[in-house]
Amino acid sequence: MSMFSILDISASGLRAEKIRLNLIAENLANIETTRTSLGGPYRRKIASFSEILDRRKSSQYRRGSDSSGGGVQVASIIRDQSPPIMVYDPQHPDAGADGFVAKPNISVSDEIVDMITASRAYEANVTVMNTTKNLALKSLNIGKE
Template sequence: MSFMSSLNISGSGMTAQKFRLDIISQNIANAEVTRTEDGTPYRRQMTVLNSVNTIPTGSFRDALSSELSNQNAGVQVGAVVEDPSALVPVYDPSHPDANADGYVMYPNVSTAQEMVDAMGASRAYEANVTAFNATKAIALKALEIGK
């Protein structure tokens, strides 16, 4: 694995976690939205992260040589999907979006869960920054050997 590949892996991780934090903040901002543009309540969004490289099949030697020569390693956002969990019914017959029984369907967003996810994404971002800085420090020390 080359020096630049290590930086690319950390950089892709930081990019993916920043996107994840953006989706989490969008969920928190829309936690009380009962009617979107299509007339339905907002649904919680989740990010799906994928590995950039594919897992080779075959012998260990083939897998190792593939990984050592692979410059496209890291993580990427594969998709943003809606959470399929049920919406939250709240009895409020005076609300303009109440159904015939007086219930308003609120988004399936739990701010506590979103804060936990945000802390996890933030910690993952910090870990990628630490790995990036460590790789940079190792490269700088290697350059000092020639002095």
């Protein structure tokens, strides 16, 4: 595995976690949105990840440390299909005839946990990139001292 492929894999992880963090921020920003252009309350968005496979090499030729993948990508963004939370608020403009308002089924604590997890994954990828960079710099200095 080359240094550049390590950096590419970490960069793909950074991109994926950035998208994940943006979706979490969007979910938290829309926690009170009761009406969207699609109709009904806002639906929580979740990133679905998939592995990027290195298709340039046939599996019969890949062995040992040369059998690397290509990182991760966001395969799709899924809208949570769980039912909305029904809150009694007859004064709300989106209340039905029964006085209930459909609110997004978003848990602040779940979103915060996801945000911390995504932040830690992002930090781990930054650490890998910095370590790879330092290793490359030290490799260039071999024999100079």
